[in-house]
Amino acid sequence: MAADTTEEAAQTADTTGSxxxxxxxDARTINGEPFSDIMAALTDLPEDGTVLLINSFEPKPLYSVLKRKGFEYETTQATDDEWRVLISKA
Incomplete structure (x- = not known):
């Protein structure tokens, strides 16, 4: 099966059950730089909404951009090669 396209990887999904x-x-499925996909997912985010970023490494360079744009984040390392960053409005 082919990898997800950029649009599919950034699609909105209710993963909270609430x-x-x-x-x-899921940046692991995006061919190339995922920055624009991440920013697109943050566009028009509801006040109570979140973006879950899944990556194969800790995206430290993203943190300063998120803070500058008024977001906060919580990062957890799920496995050796899976990082999860939960992003919400500050």
């Missing part, structure tokens, strides 16, 4: 929508961006 009324708060979570948009998931």
């Amino acid at each position: 009324d708060d929508p979570t948009r998931t961006v």
Whole structure:
């Protein structure tokens, strides 16, 4: 099966099981730089919404951009090669 396209990787999904929508961006499936996909997922994010970024490494360079744009984040390392960053409005 082919890897997800950029649009599919950034599609909105309710992964919380609650009324708060979570948009998931799995950067591992994106060919090339995922920055624009991450920013697209953050566009028009509801006040109570979140973006779950899944990556194969800790995306430290992204943190300063998120803070500058008014977002906060919580990072966890799920496995040796899987990092999860939950992003919300500050």
